[in-house]
Amino acid sequence: MALLGRRRPVAPLEYTRKTWMRLWIAGVMLFLYAPLIVLMVFSFNDSKRNVVWKGFTLKYYEKALNNEGLIEALVNSLTIAALATVFSVILGAMAGLMLWRFRFPFKGSVEGALSLPIIVPEICMGVAMLIFFAKIDWPVGLPWPLNLSAITIAHITFCFPFVALVVRSRMASFNREQEEAAKDLGAGEWQTFRDVLLPHMKPGLVAGALLAFTLSLDDFVITFFTSGPDTVTFPVKVYSMVRFSVTPEVNAASTILIILTIALTALALKLQGVKAIADAH
Amino acid sequence: MPDTAQPIIQIRNVTKRFGKVAAVDNVSLDILAGEFFCLLGPSGCGKTTLLRMIAGFELPTEGQILIDGQDMAGIPPNRRPVNMVFQSYAVFPHMSVADNVGYGLKIAGVGRAERDERVREALSLVSLGGFEDRKPDQMSGGQRQRVALARSLVMRPKVLLLDEPLSALDAKLRAQMQFELSELQDKVGITFVTVTHDQDEALSMASRVAVMNKGEVAQLAPPSDLYEFPSNRFVADFVGSVNIFEGKLILDEPGRAAVDCPGMGKIFLNHGVTGPHGADVWVALRPEKIYLHVPGEGKAIRAAGQDAPEGYNLARGQIKGMSYLGDITLYEIKLDGGAMIRVSRPNLSRRDQEHFTWDDRVSMHWRADSPVVLLN
Amino acid sequence: MSLENWQEHKRPFAAIAGAPLTWLLVFFLVPMAIVWLYSFGQNAGPADIAITGTLDNYKRATEWLYLSIFFKSLAVAALVTLICLIVGFPVAMAITFASDKWRPWLLLGVMLPFWTNLLIRTYALMMVLGGNGYANKALGALWGGASWLRTLVGLQLLDAWSPVQLLYNNFAVVLGLVYVHLPFMVLPLYSALDRLDRSLIEASLDLGAGHLRTLWTIVMPLAAPGIFAGIMITLIPALGAYLTPDLMGGTESQMIANVIERQFKRANDWPFGAALSFLLIYAMFILIALQSLRGRKPAEA
Numbered sequence: 001m002a003l004l005g006r007r008r009p010v011a012p013l014e015y016t017r018k019t020w021m022r023l024w025i026a027g028v029m030l031f032l033y034a035p036l037i038v039l040m041v042f043s044f045n046d047s048k049r050n051v052v053w054k055g056f057t058l059k060y061y062e063k064a065l066n067n068e069g070l071i072e073a074l075v076n077s078l079t080i081a082a083l084a085t086v087f088s089v090i091l092g093a094m095a096g097l098m099l100w101r102f103r104f105p106f107k108g109s110v111e112g113a114l115s116l117p118i119i120v121p122e123i124c125m126g127v128a129m130l131i132f133f134a135k136i137d138w139p140v141g142l143p144w145p146l147n148l149s150a151i152t153i154a155h156i157t158f159c160f161p162f163v164a165l166v167v168r169s170r171m172a173s174f175n176r177e178q179e180e181a182a183k184d185l186g187a188g189e190w191q192t193f194r195d196v197l198l199p200h201m202k203p204g205l206v207a208g209a210l211l212a213f214t215l216s217l218d219d220f221v222i223t224f225f226t227s228g229p230d231t232v233t234f235p236v237k238v239y240s241m242v243r244f245s246v247t248p249e250v251n252a253a254s255t256i257l258i259i260l261t262i263a264l265t266a267l268a269l270k271l272q273g274v275k276a277i278a279d280a281h
Numbered sequence: 282m283p284d285t286a287q288p289i290i291q292i293r294n295v296t297k298r299f300g301k302v303a304a305v306d307n308v309s310l311d312i313l314a315g316e317f318f319c320l321l322g323p324s325g326c327g328k329t330t331l332l333r334m335i336a337g338f339e340l341p342t343e344g345q346i347l348i349d350g351q352d353m354a355g356i357p358p359n360r361r362p363v364n365m366v367f368q369s370y371a372v373f374p375h376m377s378v379a380d381n382v383g384y385g386l387k388i389a390g391v392g393r394a395e396r397d398e399r400v401r402e403a404l405s406l407v408s409l410g411g412f413e414d415r416k417p418d419q420m421s422g423g424q425r426q427r428v429a430l431a432r433s434l435v436m437r438p439k440v441l442l443l444d445e446p447l448s449a450l451d452a453k454l455r456a457q458m459q460f461e462l463s464e465l466q467d468k469v470g471i472t473f474v475t476v477t478h479d480q481d482e483a484l485s486m487a488s489r490v491a492v493m494n495k496g497e498v499a500q501l502a503p504p505s506d507l508y509e510f511p512s513n514r515f516v517a518d519f520v521g522s523v524n525i526f527e528g529k530l531i532l533d534e535p536g537r538a539a540v541d542c543p544g545m546g547k548i549f550l551n552h553g554v555t556g557p558h559g560a561d562v563w564v565a566l567r568p569e570k571i572y573l574h575v576p577g578e579g580k581a582i583r584a585a586g587q588d589a590p591e592g593y594n595l596a597r598g599q600i601k602g603m604s605y606l607g608d609i610t611l612y613e614i615k616l617d618g619g620a621m622i623r624v625s626r627p628n629l630s631r632r633d634q635e636h637f638t639w640d641d642r643v644s645m646h647w648r649a650d651s652p653v654v655l656l657n
Numbered sequence: 658m659s660l661e662n663w664q665e666h667k668r669p670f671a672a673i674a675g676a677p678l679t680w681l682l683v684f685f686l687v688p689m690a691i692v693w694l695y696s697f698g699q700n701a702g703p704a705d706i707a708i709t710g711t712l713d714n715y716k717r718a719t720e721w722l723y724l725s726i727f728f729k730s731l732a733v734a735a736l737v738t739l740i741c742l743i744v745g746f747p748v749a750m751a752i753t754f755a756s757d758k759w760r761p762w763l764l765l766g767v768m769l770p771f772w773t774n775l776l777i778r779t780y781a782l783m784m785v786l787g788g789n790g791y792a793n794k795a796l797g798a799l800w801g802g803a804s805w806l807r808t809l810v811g812l813q814l815l816d817a818w819s820p821v822q823l824l825y826n827n828f829a830v831v832l833g834l835v836y837v838h839l840p841f842m843v844l845p846l847y848s849a850l851d852r853l854d855r856s857l858i859e860a861s862l863d864l865g866a867g868h869l870r871t872l873w874t875i876v877m878p879l880a881a882p883g884i885f886a887g888i889m890i891t892l893i894p895a896l897g898a899y900l901t902p903d904l905m906g907g908t909e910s911q912m913i914a915n916v917i918e919r920q921f922k923r924a925n926d927w928p929f930g931a932a933l934s935f936l937l938i939y940a941m942f943i944l945i946a947l948q949s950l951r952g953r954k955p956a957e958a
């Protein structure tokens with residue numbers, strides 16, 4: 001984006017080519033990205049104090065990767081996210097299809113109830129999960145990965161309504177004549193679903209899965225209330241490290257996760273194209 | 282072996298209600314094997330519902346539908362011997378052209394080799410040979426429609442149903458496809474049933490047309506009969522352009538009849554109409570069947586082909602509007618009696634339209650076999 | 658095409674509705690119901706809560722101490738939402754009117770932070786805002802520059818720059834919440850603006866209105882549903898924010914979520930925490946009801 005060097009005159013609706021607009025966007029992007037970039041750069045800084053550049057080092061990565069607690073938390077987080085994604089996609093797809101397809105009594109209430117996990121504040125849901133698992137005496141101290149079950153259940157509960165939302169809005173663009181065409185050509189219910197509905201739903205499922213994975217990996221508050229001492233997730237671990245002290249080790253671990261996010265995004269882009277991802281949100 | 286006279290589809294007293302509204306109201310009609318049948322009507326007249334009932338996507342509230350003599354009650358769409366070309370074409374966007382066309386055969390369990398062969402045949406039938414590996418989004422609307430056609434034809438159905446097949450095409454392509462569809466039907470010999478709201482489409486393609494209005498069949502006839510001998514005002518008005526005048530039947534004998542239309546004049550017909558004397562009737566007169574001339578000239582022209590008594594089938598008026606349409610010019614004329622009439626006149630030579638212009642006094646006449654008397 | 662009646666397709670309906678609805682009931686509605694019941698209970702022992710139907714918890718929640726925290730949370734959330742709207746609207750406009758080549762990348766630029774871990778982003782911002790962080794350095798440089806400018810016009814040098822406290826106060830909480838929620842605001846705004854028929858803007862310009870006037874009288878009213886959606890999607894999580902005030906706020910900048918957390922993790926007064934939770938949920942419902950009232954008006958017109 002050349003700020004200067006304007007060769008073509010600016011058409012009335014080319015707001016993006018106006019200088020003040022470009023400065024505004026540059027400012028917002030700086031605001032959004034500068035802290036992240038600073039964080040990443042200083043994960044390579046050879047200094048305990050974070051702010052002055054003292055030279056390049058990888059020692060904090062070494063430290064982070066040898067920090068068993070941190071690695072365990074990361075593995076826990078990824079395991080929970082993977083499980084939550086699989087279950088959320090299945091449940092969410094079912095719920096989305098149900099709302100898209102059927103007329104049934106109390107549909108408005110069901111729709112409202114399904115959107116509750118999205119709008120109820122995280123803190124309230126965390127509290128509810130804490131009380132619920134305490135009340136029903138959910139077993140604790142199970143061997144890995146069963147000890148993650150409570151957190152995973154909580155994550156599925158707040159992830160699958162998002163998937164339902166994405167799937168439903170994807171299905172809204174489905175041309176029902178395609179389904180009739182399949183039946184007209186001899187396909188039964190299952191064949192129609194497999195050959196026509198599912199392929200149309202796929203981008204919604206991918207977007208939903210991506211969303212569920214990110215939400216699960218991201219969640220701190222609800223996990224904070226459901227996790228015990230032996231079920232620490234990455235955000236909970238980082239939280240305690242940040243609370244305790246700000247160290248370059250946290251920078252290193254964060255950088256790893258940011259790179260992971262970017263890699264996932266790139267993968268999604270490769271699978272879906274920039275536009276499809278943008279449309280899904 | 283179905284002989285041509287045997288109905289391939291029999292619709293018997295079929296009614297379809299959505300809630301309290303009857304979309305199709307007690308319709309009975311037969312569609313003969315090998316014909317190009319068209320359901321014509323304005324939107325909401327029930328034509329698409331009727332088509333979808335034949336396909337099995339809607340179930341009749343009352344009545345019976347038989348295809349090739351077999352009652353279709355309880356038979357789902359995927360087991361009916363008919364196939365449909367959808368209005369949106371419903372070409373599967375994630376499958377190649379060949380996979381689209383071969384889909385039904387694959388479901389039916391037809392082997393790979395035979396399937397490929399039949400897909401190729403069907404594609405060449407619709408002039409899409411060589412497009413096998415294309416994806417639908419790389420094709421134009423017209424090409425996608427051909428894919429949908431091939432996909433249905435490859436199933437060798439007893440009846441091919443087409444829902445508004447040309448509505449999504451632009452005017453030029455539409456004219457071409459009208460012609461091609463008729464040709465295709467000739468070639469494959471399958472019964473075609475199509476639904477349209479466009480009278481040109483119906484008149485140019487179909488061997489028989491059922492005009493529908495408010496869930497009922499208003500008239501079932503070959504295209505030329507619909508145009509020349511409409512049986513009621515709805516059909517006269519819906520098919521083509523027409524002047525309709527209200528009047529009283531003042532003469533009705535075998536071989537001649539006359540209607541007095543206030544505001545317009547007296548109309549003479551060279552055939553009887555079998556209506557009670559003095560009854561309120563309507564007379565339909567097509568704009569192109571009216572001769573237009575400068576006052577005074579008329580007598581001489583009429584004298585040559587006199588077929589009505591003096592004072593009948595004659596009107597005078599003043600041109601209030603005209604639109605030049607290239608092949609014809611359309612005139613809006615205010616008659617001395619007060620009624621408005623539309624007259625079209627072919628532009629037989631260049632600058633022909635300059636012959637008459639705004640505010641000119643003109644006189645008109647028409648032949649005694651041109652008007653149609655309508656009883657309802 | 659019309660929806661299918663479940664009664665005519667009982668089996669497929671049951672097949673897809675059963676699992677998600679059961680899950681929702683068991684793992685969401687039942688836990689919420691338990692919280693609701695607890696809010697009418699009292700501590701009967703170290704690990705025992707008796708549901709007595711008492712309203713004491715709600716009475717205590719309406720004491721000035723808690724009410725003031727509640728209103729403060731609301732004020733902070735409203736301020737954050739307003740800032741997000743002002744900052745985010747031009748960004749959404751820019752994305753909408755960007756060329757086809759740039760639009761996806763601008764969108765991605767807004768969405769990537771949204772996908773990045775919240776805790777990491779908060780931590781990154783804390784690093785920048787810290788006593789020796791870059792924000793303070795930049796301010797110091799500005800101060801130095803201003804000081805130097807004064808010498809040019811013959812004034813005295815300013816006092817030496819002393820780092821300002823940018824963290825652990827209300828300012829930090831607001832800035833942190835804006836930082837976290839800005840993408841939430843931009844995306845719905847963009848999708849509303851994207852749906853806007855461009856010829857309407859052109860018509861307005863054609864009829865002689867200027868760009869600002871067009872923005873105010875044409876774009877804003879038509880994008881109103883998106884603006885309200887953006888407001889809600891920012892306001893609701895900001896009101897219930899826990900992490901940002903917890904990490905970036907000082908003792909005086911605690912929000913309602915922090916108070917709730919304290920009842921469960923430290924004060925061990927679950928019934929009171931449950932009551933506070935439900936008051937927060939009721940506040941959300943009121944906000945959503947207000948939005949749907951507003952949202953309905955343009956549809957009727």
